[in-house]
Amino acid sequence: MLTGYDVAVGENEATSAEDRSVTFQRSADAYASSVGLSAATSDIFGCxxxxxxxxxxxxxxxxxxxxxxxxxxxxxxRFYQQSPANWYAKFWHDRAINGRAYGFPYDVADQSSFVSHGDPQWLLVAVGW
Structure with a gap:
């Protein structure tokens, strides 16, 4: 039975179509060196x-x-308005369909690309690069 539920997540078409090296040249992440917390950067990024x-x-x-x-x-x-921030996560949110990306664990507030649907009829996955 089809429910009419249809969702697309992942990189937007422009990001998916460009060369991988171009995409990664645009990602800048000064967060790790500027966060200034006593916790390890891996604890912050990895929650x-x-x-x-x-x-x-x-x-x-x-x-x-x-x-x-x-x-x-x-x-x-209010997200990513100033440093320090996880600019890597923002980079992917800016290039994702509807702004939803899994930029870090617990990417809460309906910002994750996680999809769950009971009794799906099919799944289409596109992989680039």
Missing amino acids: AGRFAGDPTGCAALNRHTAQLPRAQWADPS
């Missing part, structure tokens, strides 16, 4: 260690919204 049990807090650190009131942490218009 591990002290951040493993706090998905929204980890997302706020990656998006540079942790200084805002907690109610604003899930507002996409």
